[in-house]
Amino acid sequence: MSLKARFIALSVVLVLSVAMFSLFFVQAYHSRFPFLQRIFYGHAGTAAVSGEHANADYSPYPGLKASDTQPDGHYYRNRVLVLMYHDVSPSPTDVHSLSVRNFERQLQLMKDNNFHWITMSQYREFILHDRPVPENAVLLTFDDGYESFYKYAYPLLEKYRAPATSFLIVDTVGNPKMHGVEKLNWDQVKEMHRGGIDFFSHTFNLHYYAPTDARGKHPEPALSSRLYLKDKGRRETENEYEARVDADLQQANAVLKQELGEDNHVLAFPYGAFSEPLLQICRKRGIDVTLTVKSGLNKPGQTNGFRLNAGGMSNDPELQLALMKQAEQRLGHAHFDRSPAYKRFAIAFLVVAAATFAVWIYVGSALFRQRGTKNG
Missing domain, CATH: 1.10.287 (Helix Hairpins)
Incomplete structure (x- = not known):
């Protein structure tokens, strides 16, 4: 040449x-x-x-306007929009708490606009086996196991005949040593379970941030990160991290099995944070469906799922519904952070x-x- x-x-x-x-x-x-x-x-x-640590408080609604009621609306097919809630209160004082009035307004708007609520069982069959779901399918989920779910959300779910899933921090259920916002007890959980509410794991007690170095300036979610061991003056090894997480998930599953008589196959990640080792541990423990806090639509085969935050004091039910109607256009192309791979390619x-x-x-x-x- x-x-x-x-x-x-x-x-x-x-x-x-x-x-x-x-x-x-x-x-x-x-x-x-x-x-x-x-x-x-x-x-x-x-x-x-x-990325994975997406902000769960999805507010504002850029470019959205309230729309007319569409009793026969067609917005998306062969997809599921998973909504995420936390506390529901008559008079919210916390930014992450949704008013009872707005929650009921959301339910009424969804019903009036041809959205169809599905159960977690239907969702798992859809994700794992591509079983059909109704068009405009919606899965309602509640995190942390607040007592307000029993007092305020559950009666409305019964009123509208809407199935829902609650993710429990298992160690806090009926635990008098836990301080802060009141949590559910097992009698309440069992009553709602008999009424058709599903309950799954939000870990046993790894729902917190903890230091990952000696200075403690960069705490990370305890479930997805190797933590700093103060007594040993170092960070956890990969084996120590995996053993700690595996023990927690195993304990949560065992308690749920004992109290509710069902195996646990679903986990909602605290703060939405996850790692590849964590996903492998989940699979090892028979947890075949996981959920984050990142906004998006879910399709068959997507075992690590997206959720759209529908709670919070800033929630506007009319704009929330407008976003749901445009979910395919606005959320349908979401993906998890690929920056590490892109950096290697670069x-x-x-x-x-x-x-x-x-x-x-x-x-x-x-x-x-x-x-x-x-x-x-």
């Missing part, structure tokens, strides 16, 4: 490698540059590409570009000298 042909080929490789590096760099670091996110992802960028193409550039300079210099010799 002549020097000229080599130079042209290297130029093409150089341009392509720089282009690929730029593409993966943007994919990996768009969240650090808001203008890049706006350019490449538009208004839906935050919902579509944010580095690989940077190395290729650098090596190609060095050879390109060498061949270009030789070609320049060759032409100089001919002209001389």
Whole structure:
């Protein structure tokens, strides 16, 4: 191959490698540059590409307006929108608490606009075996096992005949040593379970943030992170982390089995945080469906699922419904953070570009000298 042909080929490789590096760099670091996110992802960028630690408080509703009632509305098919709630209160004082009035308004709007509530059993069959679900399918979920679920949410669920799932921090159920917001007791749980409410694990007692280094300045969710062991002056090893998490999930499953007589196959991750080792532990324990706090629509095979936050004092039921009607357009392309993979690809193409550039300079210099010799 002549020097000229080599130079042209290297130029093409150089341009392509720089282009690929730029593409993966943007994919990996768009969240650090808001203008890049706006350019490449538009208004839906935050919902579509944010990482596992997504902000669960989905408010505001950009560009949304309340719409007319559509009793025969068709919004999405072969997908499930999972809604996430926490506390429900007549007079909320916490930003994450939803008023009873707004919760009932949500239920009425969903019913009036042709949304169809499904059970967790239906959801699992849909995710794991591609079993059909109604169009505009919605799964209602409640985290943390607050007593307010029994006092305020459950009566409304019964009124509207809406199935729901509650994720319990198992160690807090009926535990007088637990302080803070009142939690459910087992009598309440069993009564609601007989009434058709499903209960699954939100861990046994790993629903908290803890230090991951000696300075304690960067606490992480205890379920998904290797924690700092103060007595040993170091961070957990991978084996220690996996043993701790496995023991917690096993204990939660055992208690749920003892109290409710059913195996636990579903886990909602505290704060939505997860890791690959954690997913492997879940599979080992027979937990085949997990849920995060990231907004999106769920499709068959998506065993680690998205949830749209529908609670909080800032919730607007009419705008919430408008978002649900546009779920396919606004949330249907969501995915979990792929930044680590994109960073590896970016580095690989940077190395290729650098090596190609060095050879390109060498061949270009030789070609320049060759032409100089001919002209001389």
